[in-house]
Amino acid sequence: MFKRAAKTLYDAVINPPADEELKESWKKSGVSLPVLWLVGKTGAGKSSVIQKLTGYDEVEVGNGFRPCTQTAAVFDYPQQQAILRFLDTKGLGEVGYDPAEDLKLLGKQSHALIVLARVSDNEQSQITQALRAIRKSARHIKPESVLIVHSCLHQVPNDSDRQRAIQSNQQSFEQAWGKPLDYCEIDFTDPADGLAPHDRGIDELRAALADKLPSVQLWLHQQRHDDAESKNFERLQPQVLWYAGTAGLSDAIPLAGLVTVPATQGKMLHSLAQQYDLQWDRRSITEFIGVLGTGFAISYLGSLGGRQLAKLVPALGQTVGSATAATVSFVSTYAIGRAACVYLYKRSVGESIDKADIQAKYKAALKEGGEARKAVLKNGPLKDKRAKNDSKKDAATESNSVVENPNE
Structure with a gap:
């Protein structure tokens, strides 16, 4: 035998x-891909984050996105045998864009939330409003599943000024959510600009995301090998x-x-x-x-x-x-x-x-x-x-969900 x-x-x-x-x-x-939702104003660096995490260039990222609503798109990584889905909505504050429907619908389909905010931008009311809306409509997203990413550090060269800006924005975001939120700092620049390092904060970002999405932590914890x-x-x-x-x-x-x-x-x-x-x-x-x-x-x-x-x-x-x-x-x-x-x-x-x-x-x-x-x-x-109860309630609209089965 x-x-x-x-x-x-x-x-x-x-x-x-x-x-x-x-x-x-x-x-x-019926298993879904873990979905990482990126929220931020135009120019905060959402595409740059995806490029750095996946290793894809700007063209590959641009071509890899496919629409899931009129104002949102998803990007599966890797595209053939995906283990992670990025969800990107239009930049908050864009002319003619009302994010209310996206915030209500897409929050229910996401497992972790990345909020990007430029350090040099002290007008973050659109983000604080978005955080309040997401907290109400997507109650399965706990504070530990939210990561604030303070970006474009080089735009505020003075260390003291930069830290004050970061703490001010961070305080606003935490007040909007009602709980302390984890954060990290990044500065992704073009090597041609001569600002070194051009991928500042990438290791900290990977480590933070591994805590938010344990199912992909083996990939996110890739180390530099000789x-x-x-x-x-x-x-x-x-x-x-x-x-x-x-x-x-x-x-x-x-x-x-x-x-x-x-x-x-x-x-x-x-x-x-x-x-x-x-x-x-x-x-x-x-x-x-x-x-x-x-x-x-x-x-x-x-x-x-x-x-x-x-x-x-x-x-x-x-x-x-x-x-x-x-x-x-x-x-x-x-x-x-x-x-x-x-x-x-x-x-x-x-x-x-x-x-x-x-x-x-x-x-x-x-x-x-x-x-x-x-x-x-x-x-x-x-x-x-x-989250399970939410998914049952939303069964009627499942065909429009951004959380599709992989490799369809």
Whole structure:
């Protein structure tokens, strides 16, 4: 029986489903992308924030936006296998633009709010009015899900004047919301302007956003790496996260995960191999399992089977079993993807395979993925009961929601 189960899983990894099948499964799950809503006056730097976070240039960001209302647009990142959605509305204070409807509708669809304010602009009444409106219409957005971003620091060169301006605006925003709000300071400039550093505050912004959106903190916590392999993984990490999320969703259903999880992981390994211009075949999977260690396959099969049995226990299995299975599948898929990237990189450049190094990367990714998943389950905005009730009330208008299923 063990051999038959192992063969089924092995075949699922070697011959996984096409991406389209995985996308369809994700659609049916009803899971939404985390939505990051950017609010601010024209010139506050909303597009610059998206450019810095995604690494896309101005043209790519401009072409990537698609309208969701007459005055708002969304930008999915990455565009093929999205893990995050940016929501952008017209600049507050623009002539002829009444933000009332946008603030009422879009607040219900967002999970975190970024408010951008230029340090040199001491007229922020439009933003304070917007904050009051959002607080009333989108009660699921808690103070801890709001980030004030004070931008364009170079426009007030004197340190004392700049800090006074920041504190004045911050106080106004907190009074409007009625609670203390987190904030950070950024100054994104064109390198040609000669203002160094041209990306001041980017690390602080990423760290702050990771707290607001735990489900994408693995991506937001990308660090600067000196070695080529780690830089490659920065580029591939969103893809690995997408597959990890898919595996976690499929394993929440009793018995389904027995095949869908390894199939999803197999598709991920195939896709990663293609990125390195390599074939993922029986030789590859055998060698890769060997690199991870002799106990990996036995542990993997035992863990997968045990999770399915746990989900079949009446009442308990449908809560604890499913939640645990989804978490373990997310974490293990992320760790397998991280280890595979090291393995594939070494093969692609003809370097010797260092088992100890790959195993260390695998274990580190297990820990990293576990911490991120715990944060999602503990703090994730989608868990908010009021948000769930709002979503039921808005079911009639769901087709117009900016929170669509990914990859539609």
